[in-house]
Amino acid sequence: MSKTPFDSSVFPQRHLLGIEGLSPLDISLLLDRADEYVELNRSVGGKLDTLAGRTVINLFYESSTRTRTSFELAGKRLGSDVINMSVSTSSIKKGETLIDTAMTLNAMHPDVLVVRHASSGAVKLLSEKVNCAVINAGDGRHEHPTQALLDALTIRRRRGHLDGLQVAICGDILHSRVARSNIHLLNTMGARVRLIAPKTLLPAEAERLGVEVFHDMKAGLKDCDIVMMLRLQTERMKTNFFPSVREYYNFFGLDYSKLEAAKPDALIMHPGPMNRGVEIASDVADDIGRSAIREQVEMGVAVRMACLEVLTLNLEREAVA
Amino acid sequence: MTLKNVPGRIAYVNARLLDPATGLDAPGGVLTDGELIVEAGAGLFDTSVPEDATLVDCRGHCLSPGLVDMRIQISGRDFENVGASAVAGGVTTAVCLPSTAPIIDDRAVVEFVARAARKAGLVKVYPYGALTKGLEGEELAEMGLLAQSGAVGFTDATKAVANARTMAQALSYAATFGLLLVEHPEEPTLAEEGVMNEGETATRLGLTGIPVEAELIIIERDLRLVEMTGGRVHFAHVSTGKSLELIRAAKDRGLPVTCDTAPPYFALNETAVGDYRTFAKLSPPLRAEADRVAIIEGLRDGTIDAIASDHTPKSEDMKRLPFADAADGGLGMETLLATALELVHNGHLSLLDALSLITRQPADLLGLPAGRLEAGAAADLIVFDPNRGWKVSDSELHSKAKNTPFDGRPLQGRVLKTVIDGRLVFNLDA
DSSP: OOOOOOOGGGOOOSOBOOSTTOOHHHHHHHHHHHHHHHHHHHSTTOOOOTTTTOEEEEEESSOOHHHHHHHHHHHHHTTOEEEEEEOOGGGGGSTHHHHHHHHHHHHTOOSEEEEEESSTTHHHHHHTTOSSEEEEEEETTTBOHHHHHHHHHHHHHHHSOOTTOEEEEESOOTTOHHHHHHHHHHHHTTOEEEEEOOGGGSOTTGGGGTOEEESOHHHHHTTOSEEEEOOOOGGGOOSOSSSOHHHHHHHHSBOHHHHTTSOTTOEEEOOSOOOBTTTBOHHHHTOTTTBOHHHHHHHHHHHHHHHHHHHHHHHHHHHHO | OOOOOOOOEEEEEEEEEEETTTTEEEEEEEEEETTEEEEEEETTTSSOOOTTSEEEEOTTOEEEEOEEEEEEOOOTTOHHHHHHHHHHHTEEEEEEOSOSSSOSOSHHHHHHHHHHHHHHHSSEEEEOEESBGGGOSSSBOOHHHHHHHTOOOEEOTTSOOOOHHHHHHHHHHHHHHTOEEEEOOOOHHHHTTOOEESSHHHHHHTOOEEOHHHHHHHHHHHHHHHHHHOOEEEEOSOOOHHHHHHHHHHHHTTOOEEEEEOHHHHHOOGGGGTTTOGGGOOSSOOOOHHHHHHHHHHHHTTOSOEEOOOBOOOOHHHHSSOGGGSOOOBOOGGGHHHHHHHHHHTTSSOHHHHHHHTTHHHHHHHTOSOSOOOTTSBOOEEEEEEEEEEEOOGGGOSSSOOOOTTTTOEEEEEEEEEEETTEEEEETTO
């Protein structure tokens, strides 16, 4: 497959640390580029040499097979060398490790660092200490920008546009970086966002992020175009956010009876991995006509290819300048 | 810094004398002899100066009692560091939390801390005693004995006494001896995982918030316990407007309650956290703008009794971490005067009222022999220029630690000279 020439100077960011602060143009640019890569990925043996000679390091302080694999595949399909580094969670308690690791990695001259960390803001801190481009692959409860971009790409390919859509994000908003990135992206692109969750799983003053808040699934889902379910992050919950899984599923799990409130063709999404029977019913998750969950995974690779490419070309431009 | 010989007679001439204890604000002078003030007053030396005295020309700058800082932390046993920072900020008397190493819950430690700090840095350090043994919130420390040895009040430092029964017993017991308990008002379970103020900014940053209710719950509880026991309580670094409403109402009812705040809570708000700026990670957290405005009002109407620096030095290793993992606290002594003067420059307080909050009032609260320009008092003085501008820069701070929430901020008002017991211990333009 041939690749359309691309002017990286229109994407001014050195790093991709979050969606907040990106312009509609920045977002559209990444989505357009990713759109092209979807076709490449579907072709047999589709591989490019755009990033030949470049090194991408996946630095994961939290385990994540899906996101890491997706970035790895993206890097390899563009011809870069990809190195995976997992850092055990026990060693990160000593915070110096983060800066020390950054320094060590920096000395190896990677071109792109893809970082996941359990603390909000940790990826930004690291980005200040290295010379390469940094992509946030999820930091604490803060942001997960490539997830929001792949969600947006999925929606755009199904609906043709993002503006004017009514999107419901449901479940564990409090602990979700996916929700935050999606709120910023969807608001920036002109969609309308609703959050649906029990009060214990909503962050303070959530309304001020420019969303409507609901505590009742049917009321919140009414006439929605898109239903994004979130995973219950029980590993981040030390205390009682809800009385039982049974009760949670009863009131906030997505099943057909609740889904009736949304538009008949409402698209169902989930960033995965799913807890079936907890936040979503199996038959709903597997509904080929309505669920876009598998497509999201596919879009993930394309979006990450676009991000890797755009940031690397920026590095080239900087080097020339 | 070393102790010099006891100075002789020194005449401070050509000064704008400021003494919040007497309301004096007039051109005048001060005569000191050795460690004590001999004479101070308006018009002193107008006609003649004592021939045997060394003259110090204040060049029309302000001369006031040295600052009394009622809340500082000493990092481990780093007493020398405290002294350098204190005198550069004009602090001549400071009261340290009992969370030193070792913890001040024993008579011998009270004496050791006061002596060690004094020897290292000249600044007069008085210790608070631990309210409970080991600051663990369970068993009462030997408050009576500690007070006899020199502890000026009792507190569990950076933790509230979580157990209501323990606090009730502490208040009741302290009332026996007329001792003051100082509470860090923060309900621990509500604040447990929080790292900044709860609200929109925390939500945007994906950080766990500490609600204002964490502060309110302890204040409300302690006020009930004060009524129940007859003890005295002082709330440290109050940070929210609603806290002041509670304290104001309690004072109106005649309860023996006092409080202080620290400069970050009237000079900054939660937006100072910006992009995960750990220098702005404090305990209690920086609050919303409405709270900042309410704190200024509390200073204006007298609800707040003192301003303390809440000086908390932390090493770079403890601050240069992801926000949630970084330590709380900021330096405060070197910026105490200038941040208090912001209240004057912005028209909120008179110069005398602002000075009173950092000299006489904290001294009176804790019964310290400081904060006054009167014959017989210790010659603890500062000369300062309230209009001199400067910019807070970590490289110019005298503290070894550099963690100030005011880093990079332009301030107006600077200490030129600090004198403790008659000795010049800091001279900016020397």
